[in-house]
Each structure stands twice: as structure tokens, then as C-alpha cells.
Amino acid sequence: MSKIFTFGFWNAIARLILRNRIIIILLIVGITAFFATQWKYMQFSFTEANLLPDDHEINQEYNDFLDKFGEEGNLIVMGIKDSTLFQEENFQAWKDLNDSLQKFPEVDYAISIGNLKKLKKFEDPKRFEMVPFIEEESPDSLELASYENELFSKMPFYENLVYSSHSNTIQSALYLNKEIVNSKARKDFVVDQLVPMIEKFKKDTGMDVHVSGMPYIRTLNSQNIVDEIGLFIAAALGVTSLIFFFFFRSIRATVISMLTVCIGVMWAFGTIGFLHYEITVLTALIPPLIIVIGIPNCIFLINKYQQEIQKHGNQAKSLQRVIAKVGNATLMTNITTASGFATFILTESKLLKEFGIVASINIIAIFILSLLIIPVVYSYMKIPKSKHLKHLNRQWIGGFVNWMEKMVRNHRIAVYFTSVALLATSIIGIYNIKISGSLLEDMPQEASFFKDVKFFEQEFDGIMPLEILIDTKRPKGVLKSSSLKRIEELENLIVEEPQLSKPLSITRLVKYSKQAYYNGNPKYYQLPTSQEQNFIIPYTKGMEGNDNLVNTYVDSTGQYARITTFMKDIGTDEMERIETSLWPKIHKIFPEERYEVTMTGKALVFQKGTTYLVKNLVVSLSLAIVLIALLMAWMFRSFRMILISLVPNLLPLLITAGMMGYLGVPIKPSTILVFSIAFGISVDDTIHFLAKYRQELKANNWKIKRSVYAALRETGVSMFYTSIVLFFGFSVFMISSFGGTVALGGLVSATLLFAMLSNLLLLPSLLLSLERSIANKETLKEPAMRIIATEEDEEEISKDDEAHKNHKLED
Structure with missing residues (x-):
């Protein structure tokens, strides 16, 4: 060696x-x-954590979607649920706020009640035009009441886009420049411009504004x-x-x-x-x-x-x-x-x-x-x-060491019984653990933006974008009547899912075209028949200059369509249930030989990443155990000692996993880290104890009991000190506003506390109970290295000190 x-x-x-x-x-x-x-x-992250490898199929599908439609997480929404909004002064203040925000270069365009446009039919020449919904610059109360009634009763095109289908909540949508969504410019706009302006509006009007959207x-x-x-x-x-x-x-x-x-x-x-x-x-x-x-x-x-x-x-x-x-x-x-x-x-x-x-x-x-x-x-x-x-x-430390020695000496059966009982109880708890892929779960739940997420979930059925990309496999295939009907059929399936919002797609604009053709009658808000299409098409030529909505949901070739829905903050299990329910129906609606359909979006990528990460971290933890076991095998040169040393370190991990099951703490990226971190730290105590134990064995002529108790007294105090520091040190993370960080701190602290007790009680008990099979010169050979100095080393120090006794430290 x-x-x-x-x-x-x-x-x-x-x-x-x-x-x-x-x-x-x-x-x-x-x-x-x-x-x-x-x-x-040092750079601060401006994007969500991508937990998947770059070449993973889910990432490739998401990147393919971005190539066709650009950044999908560029929407900021502002909502007001206040009956006084359509009063003259409040309405004007809301309109001024939205107009001011739209002037910022960071905002591509905005959709709000103040600048809303409606599709109108003209006859000479035949055309559709987007004209202002509110024609007056400063409408009075009667006009505002009329507009409010028209919006909620005659404009289904704007349902869940500008107004909620559940109440009288009004929403404004800010579409940020896609180039700045993942940059510092986004932060500067949100923190330095958007938030102060909204706060001023709230102070001036007394109305509460809810703000959300992935960039925000x-x-x-x-x-x-x-x-x-x-x-x-x-x-x-x-x-x-x-x-x-x-x-x-x-x-x-x-x-x-x-x-x-x-x-x-x-x-x-x-x-x-x-x-x-x-x-x-x-x-x-x-x-x-x-x-x-x-x-x-x-x-x-x-x-x-x-x-x-x-x-x-x-x-x-x-x-x-x-x-x-x-x-x-x-x-x-x-x-x-x-x-x-x-x-x-x-x-x-x-x-x-x-x-x-x-x-x-x-x-x-x-x-x-x-x-x-x-x-x-x-x-x-x-x-x-x-x-x-x-x-x-200090006497109280001596009392603690005496208690440990008493337990190991006289109550080993109680130690084993407690360990087995904890193990059995933990295994039951482990079966109750769930995997969570929620993008918002670890975010500060007391923060105003988290409460606003819940508001938009209630009013608009979700805020997390879920995208469905449909490849018709032929140019201009999206606008064919058969494709539009299939898209509408899929949208109806999505509406049936309570966790998903009413979708947005090209069918909205097509339906709106028919409604406009029939002079805005809302009962005609539906897909046109083939015969009606022949009448409507001449009017659509006037819309060529207003292609924002078209380009948002159909690519430039007309081959790809996009359906956007928003989902509530659901976990991996619920999302898998939705996928299992939807995919067979999707394949039935869109035959695979004629269409290719993919489901993507930031929230879905994160959820898939969570599942992938959990599998990888289980492998990572296994490798950590194997690596540390090999390290101890090299140090102690004894297979039996490896097994004995792993037991008191694996038991705390299982107890913590059981606690997660009972407390409802799911497996997610933040909590899965607990096990590798805690195992790497807790095994330190085992190394200290076994190194001292082996040294005592040799000094005490292989007398087991004397060596175990001596090692326990020698290492118990330092193990207690360090474990207490680690326990309270990791507990610091529990002051975080992030749920994942709180869970990480609490679980690591608990694991290390269990590990200390396990190493001070279970480990020496095992050594005493298995003394005949482990405490012999064949099992405990000379270690590969001396972790703790022996008596021979003391003599070496003394000789060295004597040789250098005239050498003093310089001031």
C-alpha cells in the first residue's frame, strides 16, 4: 500500500x-x-431548471416547438376582479396603465380591454377588419356599461383571454419580446417598471391587481x-x-x-x-x-x-x-x-x-x-x-457518554427492537411516498405572486402553459376543413379535463370569422361549413395585415398548428393520468399515418425532468453507497466491517424516507438530494468510531468489550458535538421561503440526528453481538492506512520532538 x-x-x-x-x-x-x-x-439564472439532458426526446420536442413558434413562456397576465372597474375614473386608470406598459420596448404587444379589437364585416369591398371595440377616447358610464355587457355576452372569442368564464374578472395580456424573456432585461422590466407601476395603480384606485405568467x-x-x-x-x-x-x-x-x-x-x-x-x-x-x-x-x-x-x-x-x-x-x-x-x-x-x-x-x-x-x-x-x-x-457530556455506554452494555435487545420497529414502520411509510413534478410547489407559498397563481387558477383554470403541436404533414394543411374539425374535437376533450383551461388555437379565429360574417351574432361562433367557407373566404383577404393571431397559432407554411392550454399546478401523477386519458383519444382523432401530434411546454418538460431526475438520483445514491463502501473496504480491509458499518448509516435514510411518506413530503429534486448528502456526512462518524475501535482492539489485546467501550467514550463526545452543529446548521435552511429548501434542511437535519444515535448505539451493539465473527486478527487486518495515531506513532512523535526540541516557533 x-x-x-x-x-x-x-x-x-x-x-x-x-x-x-x-x-x-x-x-x-x-x-x-x-x-x-x-x-x-457569477450569473443568476433567468430560466427554469431544465432537469433533462439536452439530447433527451422531450427536450428535442420542446426545442422543435420553439423553432416553429418561438418562446412560449413570454406571457404576463394582469387580472382585476372588481365591480368598480367599469366606472369612468377606474376604467381610464386601467386603460392608461396598459397603454403605458405597451410602449415599453420589452413588450411586443398587449391585449387589454382598452385596446381590444373586434372583427367587423364590410361590404364595399368585401373584407373583415379588426376595429376598436371601444370607439370613444373617454367613454362615459352608460357607454362603459354597454361595452361590459357586450364583452361578456357577445364576444366568446375573448373568453379566458380577456375575461373569465367563471366571473366578471378582466384580464390583460402582455406578450414580452421573445428575445429578452431569458435575459436580465426581463428582470429589469418586471422589477423596475412593471411592479412599481402596478403598485402605483393599486394605491391610486384602491383596486387589487393580480399579476402572473411565467416571466413574472x-x-x-x-x-x-x-x-x-x-x-x-x-x-x-x-x-x-x-x-x-x-x-x-x-x-x-x-x-x-x-x-x-x-x-x-x-x-x-x-x-x-x-x-x-x-x-x-x-x-x-x-x-x-x-x-x-x-x-x-x-x-x-x-x-x-x-x-x-x-x-x-x-x-x-x-x-x-x-x-x-x-x-x-x-x-x-x-x-x-x-x-x-x-x-x-x-x-x-x-x-x-x-x-x-x-x-x-x-x-x-x-x-x-x-x-x-x-x-x-x-x-x-x-x-x-x-x-x-x-x-x-464538562459533567453533562460525561453523563451523555455514560448513558450511551449503559444502553450498549445492558440494553442491546432494546436497541435492536427499536431499530427493527423503526425499519418496519419506515417501510410502510415509504410505500406512501409520491413523486411531485410541480413547477410551483417549491416556490414561496406566502409570496404574493404565489397567491396570484391560485387566483388565476380559480378564474382562468390555470397559468402553466401546456402546448400541443399538430403536424398535418402537408403545407396549408391546418386550414383545411377536416383539420380544423379535428382540432376542435381535441379542444372539446381538453375542456372536459378539470385541470386544464379552455384552449387557444386557430379555430377561435375561424369561428370568430363566421360570427363576424353573420354581423357579430354570438350564436354563429362556430366552425363554418364547407359552403359557408366559400362565402367567408373573400372577406378574409382584408385580414392579411392583421396576422398576429394567425402567426401565433399557425406556422408560416400552414403545416403546423398549435393548441395552447393552461394547466393548474398539478403534480406528476395527475399529469400522467391526463396524458393516459388523452393520448388514445388524440390518436383516434389524428390518425398517425396522416398527422403527428406532440405534447410539450415548460411545465410538462419540468415534470418529465423530475421523473427522470428521481431515477438518476436513485442510481446516484446507489453509487455513493458503493463508492463509500469501497473506500471503507480499502481503509479497513474487511468485508464484514463494511456490512456492519453500512447498517447504521442506511437505517437513518430509510427512517427519513418513511417520515416523508407519513408527512406527505413528495419525492422531488430538492428532497431526493437529502439521501446522498446525509449519507456522505453520516458515514464520517462511522469512520471515526471504527478507526478508534480497531486501534483499541490492538491496544487491549483483542478484548472486544473493553475496546468498544473505550472507542465509545473517546469518539462519543466529538461525534455528539459535530452532529449537533450539523443538525442546527442544516436546520437553518428551514427559514427559507422555498418549500424544497425547507424540506431539504429539515430532512437532512433529522437524518443526521438519527445517524448519530445509530452510530453511537446500534453500531457498537452490533460489534459486541457479533464479536466472535468480526473481532479477530483475520477479519481486522492491518488497515491500508492509519486514520488515528497509535502508540507507536506517539513514540515517533516523541523522538521527533526530541530531535527538534530546540526549534521554537518564530514570532
């Missing part, structure tokens, strides 16, 4: 660090300054992500520093630890900028994650330093032993944690790959920073006073 991880190597590293303190400080300052220059390259939702959601980054970092620093101070009762130790993790956060931001990654709902979690994961490193190093000071009072010797004796163990635990995150790189999702790369790199980086900064800073300080070492002998 390679000797680079031997204790002698770490002893040499210790001397190298302590003899080159100035160089190390300058190096850290230089790297930090470099990463600070990379912050300017995405903008405010992205802004919430940005706002929460600072909140998370401040909360993580505050919580971990308080806990750290409570344990150590040392302002100096707390400040040094906070300095270390703050530099780690700066490096994390710098890494994101250097790699030109976007700030998403996942990458925004990395800086506080670095704080939460970095603090346990500081606890191990500072705790060991203070133990050494208490033992012999020699600062130089203590600092050298901190690096030499704790460095290897801390490295291995950070590697296993980084491995849990690194498995995300193996998924096909760009979002998760970026998260895995940045997180795993910076977990190793925070280890290096801890190993360098803490010894170097302490080397310039005075030796800790006795009051700073009191926590090492």
Missing part, C-alpha cells in the same frame, strides 16, 4: 505548515483575492433566491458560532472558526464565478453548506489542540500533533462527504452536475483551509487558559 497516508507523512506535513506560516498566510490571501475577482462572473413568476422567484443567499449565510454563521461558543466557551476559538468558514464561503462564490455557473436554487445552498460542513473540521482540530495543551502544555508540540494526529481522519471524513456530493456529477442533469462539482471541490477546500488556518493562527497566540479547557471535563 502507498505510504503517502502514513503517520510519518502527516508528521512531515505538520512541520512543513508550521515552518512556513508566512508563506501559507500569503498564499491563502492571494487565492482569496483571486476568487474575489471571479465574483463578477420566474423573475420574482429568482429575486427571492438572491435575497435568501445572504440570509442563509448570516443565519448559518450565527447558529454555528453560537453552538460553537456554547461548546468551547472561547471567543478566540469561535472567531478563528468563523474566519475559516468565511474564507471558505468566499472561495465557494469564487468557484461558481470562475466556472461561469449560474446561481440557481441549488448552487445558492453551497455557501451555507460550506459553513455547516466546515465547522465540524474546526471542532475536531481545536478540540484536539486543547486536549494536547491540557496534557503537556507545550504549544509547538500540541500544534504539530493536531495536524499529525487529526489531519488524516479529517481528510477521510471530508472525502466521504465530498463523495456524496460528487455522485451528482454522474447524473445527466446540468443543474445537478454543477451543484456536485462546486460542492465537492469546496468541501475539500474547506478541509485544507481548516488544516492550514487553525494551527497557523494559534501559533501566533498565547496558550489557552485553563478556563478555555473546562469544557473538556
Whole structure:
């Protein structure tokens, strides 16, 4: 085996660090300054997370749709449900607001009650023209009442487009320039122009305006992500520093630890900028994650330093032993944690790959920073006073360790019974877990824009666009009578689905043409017969200049038609039910030999991506387990020890999965991350415990019980400290307004708490119960590397100290 991880190597590293303190400080300052220059390259995401690979069939269908009709998520809607809207003053204010918004270059065109047009027939020459619905510049109350009545009773063309079929709600539609929908210009328009103007309107008129649409939702959601980054970092620093101070009762130790993790956060931001990654709902979690994961490193190093000071009072010797004796163990635990995150790189999702790369790199980086900064800073300080070492002998910690030992010694049957009962209960809960592909579920439910989504779901039956693309396989095939009738038949099927809104398509305009031909009589709002088409076609030539609506739903060749419906915020299961119901009927309406039909849209792509991601993350978690098992096999060189070590780490994952089933927390991108993250962190305790256990076995001449109890007393305190920090550190994420982040924080915290108890109670119980089969020299061979220093290593340190006893740390 390679000797680079031997204790002698770490002893040499210790001397190298302590003899080159100035160089190390300058190096850290230089790297930090470099990463600070990379912050300017950080970009905030202006699009939804695409969870599917670029070459996935669903993505290809969506991109094919965009090639024909352009960006489909460019609609912002504003709705008012107020009986006073058609009063003169309020109506004029609403019209002025919409007219002002339409003048912005970011808005291609707008449809509102003020600029509404209706189709009118003219005879000389024969033509249809779009004429203003409201002819007067400033209509009076009587005229407005007449227009209101006409809109709701005689203009079915605008149903669910301008007015709600459920109530008297009026809606304005802003179609943004498709070029700016996925850019910073969209954010600038929404945040700096649209929102202030709407707020002023609400203040001036006293009417409530509901705003929604994918560009609006995405903008405010992205802004919430940005706002929460600072909140998370401040909360993580505050919580971990308080806990750290409570344990150590040392302002100096707390400040040094906070300095270390703050530099780690700066490096994390710098890494994101250097790699030109976007700030998403996942990458925004990395800086506080670095704080939460970095603090346990500081606890191990500072705790060991203070133990050494208490033992012999020699600062130089203590600092050298901190690096030499704790460095290897801390490295291995950070590697296993980084491995849990690194498995995300193996998924096909760009979002998760970026998260895995940045997180795993910076977990190793925070280890290096801890190993360098803490010894170097302490080397310039005075030796800790006795009051700073009191926590090492704190009685309540001793009481906790005694309780653990009592449980393992006298109540192993109770430990096993509890574990089996929890396992059985969890398996039942797991069967109740559902997969959620809701695009809005993780968004802040207390935010006004989320409440507005519910308003539009109630009034207009949905806000999430679902697109159906119909290929007639021949130019001008869409406008043939047979194709229009098939499109209408499909629209009638969509209307029957309570989760979908009344569709928009070319049939609306065709029906409206017939209504206009019959002088606006609403009973003729229907598809014309073949004979009627012959009469109507001459009138349509006058509409050639008004082709916005035509181009929106039919491509330039006339071969492809688009049906747009809006769906409520439904999950994957409900969407699959709708698809299962619709597809057989679609194929019956549109024979596959004559038509090709695809279903797409942002919401559908996200839902399909969720299902795909869940499958990939199950594979990712399996790989994490295998990878860490192989790592432990290499460290301990024992297959039986691998099995024993995995049991107490897999049980907490199953308990958490069971909790998700009972609490109704669905499997989604945010919650599926819990398992890989928690497993990579919780296995650290197992490594510490088993390494100490093996060392005690050799020291105690292979006496099992004595070795287990000694390992439990030795590692129990540090495992408790780090688990408490991790528990409260991850709990910080529960202050988020994003449901997924709340679930992630709560579930990881719970899993790590279960993992601590499992490693402190179940693991030593298993070692004692299976002592005959595992505690022998054949099973526990000499490890591939020494994770914890042995007595022989202590002698090596003593010899090294003697050789360098005249070498003092320079001021």
C-alpha cells in the first residue's frame, strides 16, 4: 500500500505548515483575492431548471416547438376582479396603465380591454377588419356599461383571454419580446417598471391587481433566491458560532472558526464565478453548506489542540500533533462527504452536475483551509487558559457518554427492537411516498405572486402553459376543413379535463370569422361549413395585415398548428393520468399515418425532468453507497466491517424516507438530494468510531468489550458535538421561503440526528453481538492506512520532538 497516508507523512506535513506560516498566510490571501475577482462572473439564472439532458426526446420536442413558434413562456397576465372597474375614473386608470406598459420596448404587444379589437364585416369591398371595440377616447358610464355587457355576452372569442368564464374578472395580456424573456432585461422590466407601476395603480384606485405568467413568476422567484443567499449565510454563521461558543466557551476559538468558514464561503462564490455557473436554487445552498460542513473540521482540530495543551502544555508540540494526529481522519471524513456530493456529477442533469462539482471541490477546500488556518493562527497566540479547557471535563457530556455506554452494555435487545420497529414502520411509510413534478410547489407559498397563481387558477383554470403541436404533414394543411374539425374535437376533450383551461388555437379565429360574417351574432361562433367557407373566404383577404393571431397559432407554411392550454399546478401523477386519458383519444382523432401530434411546454418538460431526475438520483445514491463502501473496504480491509458499518448509516435514510411518506413530503429534486448528502456526512462518524475501535482492539489485546467501550467514550463526545452543529446548521435552511429548501434542511437535519444515535448505539451493539465473527486478527487486518495515531506513532512523535526540541516557533 502507498505510504503517502502514513503517520510519518502527516508528521512531515505538520512541520512543513508550521515552518512556513508566512508563506501559507500569503498564499491563502492571494487565492482569496483571486476568487474575489471571479465574483463578477457569477450569473443568476433567468430560466427554469431544465432537469433533462439536452439530447433527451422531450427536450428535442420542446426545442422543435420553439423553432416553429418561438418562446412560449413570454406571457404576463394582469387580472382585476372588481365591480368598480367599469366606472369612468377606474376604467381610464386601467386603460392608461396598459397603454403605458405597451410602449415599453420589452413588450411586443398587449391585449387589454382598452385596446381590444373586434372583427367587423364590410361590404364595399368585401373584407373583415379588426376595429376598436371601444370607439370613444373617454367613454362615459352608460357607454362603459354597454361595452361590459357586450364583452361578456357577445364576444366568446375573448373568453379566458380577456375575461373569465367563471366571473366578471378582466384580464390583460402582455406578450414580452421573445428575445429578452431569458435575459436580465426581463428582470429589469418586471422589477423596475412593471411592479412599481402596478403598485402605483393599486394605491391610486384602491383596486387589487393580480399579476402572473411565467416571466413574472420566474423573475420574482429568482429575486427571492438572491435575497435568501445572504440570509442563509448570516443565519448559518450565527447558529454555528453560537453552538460553537456554547461548546468551547472561547471567543478566540469561535472567531478563528468563523474566519475559516468565511474564507471558505468566499472561495465557494469564487468557484461558481470562475466556472461561469449560474446561481440557481441549488448552487445558492453551497455557501451555507460550506459553513455547516466546515465547522465540524474546526471542532475536531481545536478540540484536539486543547486536549494536547491540557496534557503537556507545550504549544509547538500540541500544534504539530493536531495536524499529525487529526489531519488524516479529517481528510477521510471530508472525502466521504465530498463523495456524496460528487455522485451528482454522474447524473445527466446540468443543474445537478454543477451543484456536485462546486460542492465537492469546496468541501475539500474547506478541509485544507481548516488544516492550514487553525494551527497557523494559534501559533501566533498565547496558550489557552485553563478556563478555555473546562469544557473538556464538562459533567453533562460525561453523563451523555455514560448513558450511551449503559444502553450498549445492558440494553442491546432494546436497541435492536427499536431499530427493527423503526425499519418496519419506515417501510410502510415509504410505500406512501409520491413523486411531485410541480413547477410551483417549491416556490414561496406566502409570496404574493404565489397567491396570484391560485387566483388565476380559480378564474382562468390555470397559468402553466401546456402546448400541443399538430403536424398535418402537408403545407396549408391546418386550414383545411377536416383539420380544423379535428382540432376542435381535441379542444372539446381538453375542456372536459378539470385541470386544464379552455384552449387557444386557430379555430377561435375561424369561428370568430363566421360570427363576424353573420354581423357579430354570438350564436354563429362556430366552425363554418364547407359552403359557408366559400362565402367567408373573400372577406378574409382584408385580414392579411392583421396576422398576429394567425402567426401565433399557425406556422408560416400552414403545416403546423398549435393548441395552447393552461394547466393548474398539478403534480406528476395527475399529469400522467391526463396524458393516459388523452393520448388514445388524440390518436383516434389524428390518425398517425396522416398527422403527428406532440405534447410539450415548460411545465410538462419540468415534470418529465423530475421523473427522470428521481431515477438518476436513485442510481446516484446507489453509487455513493458503493463508492463509500469501497473506500471503507480499502481503509479497513474487511468485508464484514463494511456490512456492519453500512447498517447504521442506511437505517437513518430509510427512517427519513418513511417520515416523508407519513408527512406527505413528495419525492422531488430538492428532497431526493437529502439521501446522498446525509449519507456522505453520516458515514464520517462511522469512520471515526471504527478507526478508534480497531486501534483499541490492538491496544487491549483483542478484548472486544473493553475496546468498544473505550472507542465509545473517546469518539462519543466529538461525534455528539459535530452532529449537533450539523443538525442546527442544516436546520437553518428551514427559514427559507422555498418549500424544497425547507424540506431539504429539515430532512437532512433529522437524518443526521438519527445517524448519530445509530452510530453511537446500534453500531457498537452490533460489534459486541457479533464479536466472535468480526473481532479477530483475520477479519481486522492491518488497515491500508492509519486514520488515528497509535502508540507507536506517539513514540515517533516523541523522538521527533526530541530531535527538534530546540526549534521554537518564530514570532
